[in-house]
Amino acid sequence: MTPHNKPARVKVFGTGETIEVAPGVTTAPLPVVTVPRVAVARLQPVGGGDYRPVVKVLGVWARLTLHLPQELGLKISYSVLRRLALAQFVESRQPSPCCFEINLESLEKHLEACTDPEFWTPEKRRRYIEACD
DSSP states (O other): OOSSSSSOOOOSSEEEEEEEEETTEEEEOOGGSSSSEEEEEEEEETTTTEEEEEEEEEEEEEETTTTHHHHHOOOHHHHHHHHHHHHSSEEEEEETTTTTEEEEEHHHHHHHTTTTOOOOOHHHHHHHTTOOO
């Protein structure tokens, strides 16, 4: 609180929107686009048998390459990811003729949905199989 018992205001892009993160402590909320949602951590040796995580923040869209599944720590192939995208289980786009991208947030949601043993209905299986025919 300010000396006059009024909450301090912090402007966000001129909106004046604030949040109180602790009693008497206000700040501007982070716009969703500035908060990275997907990161990949690799273990880097530091000697003596010890490792430290090295984090690489990824954008929401990632170019689908042969190595992307490995970079994400997934034990699936490039062709499986592409088929999931073509069957519209994972959001994708093609910004140029030689570039195919997938939405990593959409992939995360798909992986979470697949934890349900009832997820792969006969209709969904058919869509997946027909995606590359």
